[in-house]
Amino acid sequence: MSSKRGFDPQAGYLVTGALDFVNFNEQTFVDFYQPILGPVAFSLFYALRSQMMTHPTLADRRLQSELLVQTNAGQTTVGEGLQRLESSGMVVTYHRHDAQGDVYVYELQATLTPAQFVADNLLSVLLLEEIGEKRFDQLMKQAQAYQLADTDPQLKNVSHHFLDTYRVDQREVVHLPQVIQNAQKRSRPVSIKRVNTLATDFDWPTLLQLLEGQPLVRTDLTAQRQLIEVEHQLYGIDEPTMARLIRLATDLSSNHFDAQKFKRVVASYYQKAPAEQVMQAQVPAQSMKNSKDLTDKDRLLLKSADNYAPIEFLQALKEQTGGYVTAGERNVLTRLVQDGQLPSSVINVLVWYVIADLGNATLKGNFVDAIANDWLRAGVKDGADALMQLKKFNQAKQENTPRNRGARRNYRQLQVREKIPEWSKQDQKQKTKKASPEAIARARALQRKNSGNR
Numbered sequence: 001m002s003s004k005r006g007f008d009p010q011a012g013y014l015v016t017g018a019l020d021f022v023n024f025n026e027q028t029f030v031d032f033y034q035p036i037l038g039p040v041a042f043s044l045f046y047a048l049r050s051q052m053m054t055h056p057t058l059a060d061r062r063l064q065s066e067l068l069v070q071t072n073a074g075q076t077t078v079g080e081g082l083q084r085l086e087s088s089g090m091v092v093t094y095h096r097h098d099a100q101g102d103v104y105v106y107e108l109q110a111t112l113t114p115a116q117f118v119a120d121n122l123l124s125v126l127l128l129e130e131i132g133e134k135r136f137d138q139l140m141k142q143a144q145a146y147q148l149a150d151t152d153p154q155l156k157n158v159s160h161h162f163l164d165t166y167r168v169d170q171r172e173v174v175h176l177p178q179v180i181q182n183a184q185k186r187s188r189p190v191s192i193k194r195v196n197t198l199a200t201d202f203d204w205p206t207l208l209q210l211l212e213g214q215p216l217v218r219t220d221l222t223a224q225r226q227l228i229e230v231e232h233q234l235y236g237i238d239e240p241t242m243a244r245l246i247r248l249a250t251d252l253s254s255n256h257f258d259a260q261k262f263k264r265v266v267a268s269y270y271q272k273a274p275a276e277q278v279m280q281a282q283v284p285a286q287s288m289k290n291s292k293d294l295t296d297k298d299r300l301l302l303k304s305a306d307n308y309a310p311i312e313f314l315q316a317l318k319e320q321t322g323g324y325v326t327a328g329e330r331n332v333l334t335r336l337v338q339d340g341q342l343p344s345s346v347i348n349v350l351v352w353y354v355i356a357d358l359g360n361a362t363l364k365g366n367f368v369d370a371i372a373n374d375w376l377r378a379g380v381k382d383g384a385d386a387l388m389q390l391k392k393f394n395q396a397k398q399e400n401t402p403r404n405r406g407a408r409r410n411y412r413q414l415q416v417r418e419k420i421p422e423w424s425k426q427d428q429k430q431k432t433k434k435a436s437p438e439a440i441a442r443a444r445a446l447q448r449k450n451s452g453n454r
Contacts, residue, residue, distance in 0.1 A: 007076070007079030010064070011102040014060060015053075016105060016107045017052060020110045021108055021109065023067060024060065025111045025205075028113070028117070029111050034126060035086050035131050036083065036126045038069075040081040052108070058105075064110070076366055082106075088109075093105070093106055094105040094107065117258070122230055128264070133264050133267070160342050163422065180436065202233075202239070207228075207246075214247060214250075220256055220257035224259050236308060305352070310337060313348040320356075332368055333347065333363070341372075346386045351363065351374070354367065354371075
């Protein structure tokens with residue numbers, strides 16, 4: 001779900017299935033998708049599937065608040081679950097506004113085959129991060145269980161072609177019957193591309209130049225360019241380091257680039273390498289704002305935020321403060337990078353604030369999203385903007401100490417409190433005001449008088 005769109009419980013919704021949803025495979029969904037979706041998104045998918053009906057129309061819409069009840073989850077949690085389902089290609093969401101209000105149509109998609117899943121660089125890299133190399137290899141062997149162990153080059157495809165067996169009127173192939181034309185018009189084209197490609201600033205010509213003279217089949221690199229750029233985006237790998245990792249993933253006997261080995265090499269290197277050994281991405285230093293509010297310590301932080309990719313930055317912080325980068329934290333950072341609205345330097349300042357400044361043990365998705373959305377509304381463009389926004393937040397909190405007394409320094413619960421009117425305060429004072437001796441004496445005399453008249 002896009003971070004620009006919130007989950008509205010009062011909006012309507014409808015669940016449909018893509019044309020190829022009949023190819024949905026339960027086992028593939030559990031083995032390949034569940035680790036990257038997480039428990040909320042995984043259960044939400046089945047909650048949506050239970051709402052499917054034959055030949056649905058917009059008049060069959062229901063309130064999205066029913067999803068909150070069915071999943072027993074909060075508004076933010078369900079919104080994040082939908083975002084994961086959309087980002088992984090399992091749900092395509094459509095929206096319109098009509099006389100009855102907003103309505104969302106959630107179109108459920110079929111699972112990819114295991115081979116298609118592995119061929120998708122974004123999905124396979126994320127799965128490897130979640131389940132580790134051992135389980136990843138087990139899934140590959142499971143998917144290839146019915147294939148020949150070794151490909152025999154002497155085997156040739158001698159299958160008959162369609163027209164060798166079937167006879168079709170060539171005139172009807174050229175001029176399709178009207179009933180087929182109508183069916184094709186009613187059918188929405190099946191989407192082939194499942195995951196959005198990340199924007200990248202990777203210098204591809206420089207990488208090829210660094211690999212010049214190496215025993216490597218160049219066409220392999222061209223075919224796996226998306227994978228290489230995805231790994232650069234996630235880990236901030238610069239061109240010299242990327243060239244070295246590619247060489248490590250090259251089969252010396254055939255000079256072919258092994259994409260699966262490359263994924264394992266990158267994952268192993270960036271999970272085990274100490275912070276001081278991690279190669280820094282060559283990112284141009286951001287222009288420091290000439291503000292007296294930025295201290296020397298702030299400027300050092302901004303320099304580090306510029307020179308590290310988000311996962312590297314978090315790993316370095318964890319090694320300094322103790323602990324390790326969890327799979328959930330990698331998901332949080334990957335989602336922020338894929339969203340593309342905040343640059344890496346801003347994400348790194350956010351990471352520093354949560355882990356180093358606030359002293360939290362891990363990055364929590366809801367907490368990080370609250371800060372990220374607040375900074376987007378404030379127009380934060382770079383690391384310096386982010387630091388200034390933090391200073392403004394802390395200054396406002398100090399100026400309003402009585403109202404915020406006892407609250408933690410974070411964005412978790414930003415509540416709007418109504419100002420108590422003066423007349424209400426006066427009534428309360430009047431109720432708690434202590435009576436004078438004269439007033440007490442008059443009240444007692446009145447009580448005796450009333451008792452004597454009965």
